[in-house]
Amino acid sequence: MREVEIGRTGRLYSHTIARVAPQGFRAPYFQAFVDLDEGPRIFTLIGAQCPVEDGVLEDGMAMRLVIEPLADTPENKDRLTYKYVPVAGQVRGNAHA
Numbered sequence: 001m002r003e004v005e006i007g008r009t010g011r012l013y014s015h016t017i018a019r020v021a022p023q024g025f026r027a028p029y030f031q032a033f034v035d036l037d038e039g040p041r042i043f044t045l046i047g048a049q050c051p052v053e054d055g056v057l058e059d060g061m062a063m064r065l066v067i068e069p070l071a072d073t074p075e076n077k078d079r080l081t082y083k084y085v086p087v088a089g090q091v092r093g094n095a096h097a
Contacts, residue, residue, distance in 0.1 A: 006082060007036035008065040015046070015057050024075045028052045034063050034084050047085035048072065062087040 013033040021027035030046035047066045050056060063084040070076040 006042065006065070007038045007040075009087075010034040010036040010063050010084065012057060012059050012061050012063050012084075012086075013041055014059055017052055017054070024073050025071045026073060029071075030057065032057070032084065045070075045081070045083045047083040050085050057086065 011034065013035045015030055015032035017028050018031050019028050021029065030050065030052055032044055032046055033041050034044050035041045046052075046057065047068055049066075064087050066083050066085050067080055068083055070079040070081045
């Protein structure tokens with residue numbers, strides 16, 4: 001593996017709510033593909049500040065990079081990873097970014 005920089009902004013291509021979690025994660029959580037402004041499409045988790053509820057995310061919405069723990073579990077809370085969240089003001093429903 002090699003370290004690479006990834007884009008700070010992009011657009012949500014597609015997403016789903018994972019309702020069953022592997023060991024070291026807690027369900028439910030968002031899984032998504034984001035089209036980065038630089039061109040590639042990447043798999044990502046959605047940051048914790050975005051509540052996991054139907055209708056909160058909309059494909060095509062602007063997203064921004066955040067760095068946070070892989071998961072809020074004892075085995076993953078100290079492992080940092082990239083995630084994306086909606087740009088401020090774009091979270092739908094009763095949620096706030």
